[in-house]
Amino acid sequence: MAYIEPAPIMDKENPLESMMERFNIAAEKLGLSDEVYSVLKNPAKQVIVSLPITMDNGKIQVFEGIRVIHSNILGPAKGGIRFAPDVHLDEVKALAAWMTWKCAVVDIPYGGGKGGVRCNPREMSKGEIERLVRAYTLAMIDVFGPDKDIPAPDMGTGPREMAWLMDEYSKAQGMTVNAVVTGKPLVLGGSLGRTEATGRGVMVSALAAMQKLKINPFQATCAVQGFGNVGSWAALLLEERGLKIVSVSDISGAYYNSNGINIQEAVAYRDSNNGTLEGFKGAEKLSDPAELLILEVDVLVPAAVEDVITIHNVDKIKAKLIVEGANGPTSAKADAIINEKGIMAVPDILANAGGVTVSYFEWVQNRLGYKWTADRVNRRSDRIMKDAFDHVYQASQKYDVPMRIAAYIVAIDKVAKTYTYRGGF
Numbered sequence: 001m002a003y004i005e006p007a008p009i010m011d012k013e014n015p016l017e018s019m020m021e022r023f024n025i026a027a028e029k030l031g032l033s034d035e036v037y038s039v040l041k042n043p044a045k046q047v048i049v050s051l052p053i054t055m056d057n058g059k060i061q062v063f064e065g066i067r068v069i070h071s072n073i074l075g076p077a078k079g080g081i082r083f084a085p086d087v088h089l090d091e092v093k094a095l096a097a098w099m100t101w102k103c104a105v106v107d108i109p110y111g112g113g114k115g116g117v118r119c120n121p122r123e124m125s126k127g128e129i130e131r132l133v134r135a136y137t138l139a140m141i142d143v144f145g146p147d148k149d150i151p152a153p154d155m156g157t158g159p160r161e162m163a164w165l166m167d168e169y170s171k172a173q174g175m176t177v178n179a180v181v182t183g184k185p186l187v188l189g190g191s192l193g194r195t196e197a198t199g200r201g202v203m204v205s206a207l208a209a210m211q212k213l214k215i216n217p218f219q220a221t222c223a224v225q226g227f228g229n230v231g232s233w234a235a236l237l238l239e240e241r242g243l244k245i246v247s248v249s250d251i252s253g254a255y256y257n258s259n260g261i262n263i264q265e266a267v268a269y270r271d272s273n274n275g276t277l278e279g280f281k282g283a284e285k286l287s288d289p290a291e292l293l294i295l296e297v298d299v300l301v302p303a304a305v306e307d308v309i310t311i312h313n314v315d316k317i318k319a320k321l322i323v324e325g326a327n328g329p330t331s332a333k334a335d336a337i338i339n340e341k342g343i344m345a346v347p348d349i350l351a352n353a354g355g356v357t358v359s360y361f362e363w364v365q366n367r368l369g370y371k372w373t374a375d376r377v378n379r380r381s382d383r384i385m386k387d388a389f390d391h392v393y394q395a396s397q398k399y400d401v402p403m404r405i406a407a408y409i410v411a412i413d414k415v416a417k418t419y420t421y422r423g424g425f
Helices: 015-030 034-041 089-105 126-139 159-173 197-213 229-240 263-271 289-294 332-340 354-368 374-399 403-422
Strands: 045-054 060-071 077-084 111-118 149-153 221-225 244-250 253-256 299-302 321-323 344-346
Touching: 015 034, 015 089, 015 332, 015 403, 034 403, 045 089, 045 126, 060 077, 060 089, 060 126, 077 089, 077 126, 077 159, 077 354, 089 111, 089 354, 089 374, 089 403, 111 126, 111 149, 126 159, 149 159, 149 354, 197 229, 197 299, 197 321, 197 344, 197 354, 197 374, 221 229, 221 289, 229 244, 229 263, 229 299, 244 263, 244 289, 253 289, 344 403, 354 374, 374 403
Parallel strands: 077 111, 077 149, 221 244, 221 299, 299 321, 321 344
Antiparallel strands: 045 060, 060 111, 244 253
16 A cells, blocks of 8 residues: 555645745755755655554554655754654655754754654553664664764653664664764763753854844743753743743643743753653643743744744744744745734744754764863854844845745755755755
């Protein structure tokens, strides 16, 4: 039976179509040739595998695994592996393309890739997840490689899963290959500063944008949607730099305190409460979690999932600045209204690129066999993020376009020029 891609949910925009809408606008601004346009809009490789796993009850369950390499023109593909029940090919293709643009925006020598396994890790035991990771690694043994395709954690995976992936890959090669994957535990070659890297990049991007908008951090309010790794670190680091975080949310709901939430207390509570803010006393629980997005704040950080700012709620957004910690939190159809309202949106491919930047540092350290200090990692990451913001801002001024389209222009221009210099394929 031929593989049939499931249709996207009707009230949710297709992430691949959203990405392509922005890509098309930027390509037109650049005057991209038909040849380069055709190369860049299509993934270089798509791999779909079946993964039979023996579950704890003795029965065999077959999972679907996907890996998409969008581009390897700039270097080896780079991108996370997502374990989630709603993973589908269009989503993975969009995320792989986003990784290409993200790496190009921050000027690191990677192409874009992404992977996913359709499963629910919350309903699986540690042993079942380990067997699934190892089976996925073996199925992708000819795809992965420190010079070909370097995976990393994403939704539903973390350092533990990356350790299993590295081990399984290394067994197949007959030697330890720690540079095949990033986001590993420190003892296996992980980098200092990696855990907070994405949230730190959001903080650097937010402060750079606030400077352009003349917003004083010590008088600014902020709401952060999502209190996982990215959201909680972004909130913590923004609070340290003077912002008042008045609202945060996670899977249990949204919480609000007009006097500001103590983020250190919120993180400590979450970590001691099975990873959720349920029952947190330092803020009032909002009746509707979506209220967080339309609060009267200076800075809004969507750091959860895709398509949370859409044509259905964008009219009600009051923030002066949106800094995207998540991948694709704003639908393409909402972009025009954001621009009309005069809101600056620092796009995902720029704002959350701190994670892949420090993943690159981890790969470099693995290749060198030399570990950097946390200070060196943070200093270099901050500089790369600030330089990337400045380049995108300059492009937005030059082409008279919003920051999102400017980021795509910077990225596509770099990849297209590299393709042209290499002489095509």
